[in-house]
Amino acid sequence: MSAGAQSRALFAFRRDLRLNDHAGLAAAARAGAVIPVLVIDPAEVRAQRRSPRRAAFYCAAVAALAQSLHERGARLIVRRGATGPVLRGLARETGAATVVWSAAYDAKSVTAERDVQSALEEAGVRVVPVHDAPVVPPEESAAAHRDGDGYRAFVPYHARWKTFTPAVYAAEVRFIDGGAESEPLPQPAEFGSDASCPRPVSEAAAAAAALRYIESAVLTYGVARNVPAAESTSHLSADLAFGTIAARTIVRAVHDRARDPFLLTEEKTSLRLFLRAFAQRDFFLQLAWYTENLGDLPLQPKMREFRFARNHPQLDAWCSGQTGFPLVDAGIRELHATGWMHPRVRSIAASFLCFDLGVDWRVGRAAWDRLLIEDAPALATGNWQWIAGVGADLAAYPRIYNPLKQARRFDPAAAYIRRWIPELALRPDDAILDPYGRRAPRQLGLDLFGPARYPGPILDHEAAARAFLARYGREVGAASA
């Protein structure tokens, strides 16, 4: 028997709730027989408590993982408490010399993991954090970069990212329970949630959904990422966030799909754009990894003194989808109803908060965090900072989306708007798409269809955008001149 087979390693699952194509499990298997562990620590409890749908998804994913382990004759050891002491205790109990986990990327979790690592190492336990979430680990992309501390701009990152071939992790893992007792699996009620999952959640379900998507719908992704009524982006964000599928697995499958010699030009473009979404995901992960010291501070130094408001008289209207800008409201209502929002509409609704209302991106991020199923703080922060013009988007001026033009362009038949705003279902297109127009105020303002009256626009978009840009020019333009 080899030395590796005699020794034992704890593998602590977190946002990697699967068994296949798993960089963390592969590393644990190299250290010996693997004891699979799930620690529900206070930070995990807080994350689950914030969003009832997220808690339901998480509990279902954990239950499916426990079942997969059971089918392999193994047992998931669940413990509740602070991660450091729980892992130290379990290592002692089971005789494990090594603890392995997949790295987190947001500043808070990176710092917490570093503290746990130090405490375990002081107690004589070897710790191996592994990059599992990104397709390309941050150090690998950064190695080729000038200063070795990650990319701040997406375009050169993307050029570099495309040169990597995703690794495959197909290790044989020998699971044991090491004689440790398990506490019960987490249940949504434990996090104050009575939500249920609208679809099956498991590694097998995620793999099947991804394969189905890559077989056909991905070929129209170029349109789908802009046209919310098409409803045909992948909807894989929660699975990716909780790791029921590896981003690597998807990217490899897309590369395989791209070998089809019968693809049309638009279909090839769609595949390239879908891959680009994964490059964006990796970009924001590596950005968070290398800027941990910034915490929640804007990435751009020139924006650190710029004050967005923390509140606004119309903030509730934005949060509840009552701004009178139908595309913004439809997106917010989709989020309330499903725990997900179409990517383009996210940009438009976020821009409206930051620029039309002048409210801090962190307020928006927190509001959506209470509704999203996904729990991907590094991606939320990267995207919110990008939209607010304080992050990695290095455009000279913030890009302010015009929510009415965007609706006319990307939802020209108002199909998405009508789906999520029932008050507008029977109104004519031009009344919906032009709420300042000749027919609209009358049409939208009249209480024609019962108590659910849709509001007129809460502000004048052009005037609000001009006022924001004027202030930006005065305060930031002057500072950076």
Ligand SMILES: Cc1cc2nc3c(=O)[nH]c(=O)nc-3n(C[C@H](O)[C@H](O)[C@H](O)COP(=O)(O)OP(=O)(O)OC[C@H]3O[C@@H](n4cnc5c(N)ncnc54)[C@H](O)[C@@H]3O)c2cc1C
């Ligand atoms: C203001 C704002 C906030 C956002 N907050 C989050 C968030 O909290 N969590 C989150 O996962 N995504 C976030 N995104 C990114 C993106 O909107 C979602 O990943 C996407 O809508 C998920 O839908 P999908 O799975 O159908 O994506 P698809 O379009 O099918 O893309 C496939 C996958 O690629 C990744 N991806 C796509 N676009 C991006 C992007 N811009 N940045 C990073 N990864 C991307 C996601 O993992 C996604 O699941 C945010 C975007 C904006 C503009």
